[in-house]
Amino acid sequence: MAEAPTLAETIEKLFQTHTTPAGRELSLRHVANWCAKWLRERGFAKSFSYEYLRQLRNGEATNPTKGHLEALAAFFDVDPVIFYGSEKAQQIQEDLDFALMLKAHGVRSLAMRATGLTPANRAKVQKQISTLLRQQAADHDGD
CATH class of the missing domain: 1.10.1220 (Arc Repressor Mutant)
Structure with missing residues (x-):
C-alpha cells in the first residue's frame, strides 16, 4: 500500500478537486466560515477560522479535532475516513486523483x-x- 498522504496534502487535493461553479478555487474564508457554521449547528464549541484552515492546508497545524475533520469532510462531501490512513481512505484518494487527472488533461x-x-x-x-x-x-x- 502506498504511503498515506499528509493531512495538508489531503486538504490541498480537496481544494484542487472542488471549485466554484465558475471553475475558480474556493476561498479559505468561505470554507472556514461554512465549517464554523456546521460545527455550531451541531453544538460543537469549537471555532474554525480562516487562519486555522490556512495552517492545516499548509501543514503548519497538524492535529485538528475530530470535529474539524468532520466539518471539512462535510463541506467537501467526502467520507471523513479520507483523513485517516485506511484502505477506504486510499480509494477515496485514488478517486480524487482520477478527478484531478480528468480536470488537468x-x-x-x-x-x-x-x-x-x-x-x-x-x-x-x-x-x-x-x-x-x-x-x-x-x-x-x-x-
Whole structure:
C-alpha cells in the first residue's frame, strides 16, 4: 500500500478537486466560515477560522479535532475516513486523483460525449486512441 498522504496534502487535493461553479478555487474564508457554521449547528464549541484552515492546508497545524475533520469532510462531501490512513481512505484518494487527472488533461468533455456513442462506436474510439498513443510514443522515441 502506498504511503498515506499528509493531512495538508489531503486538504490541498480537496481544494484542487472542488471549485466554484465558475471553475475558480474556493476561498479559505468561505470554507472556514461554512465549517464554523456546521460545527455550531451541531453544538460543537469549537471555532474554525480562516487562519486555522490556512495552517492545516499548509501543514503548519497538524492535529485538528475530530470535529474539524468532520466539518471539512462535510463541506467537501467526502467520507471523513479520507483523513485517516485506511484502505477506504486510499480509494477515496485514488478517486480524487482520477478527478484531478480528468480536470488537468481536459478529457472530461471527451468522456461525456463518448457516453452518447453505441458500445461498438466506443470500442472504435478506444482503438483509435490506442493507435494515437502508440504513434505518439514512437514519435517521441525517434526524437
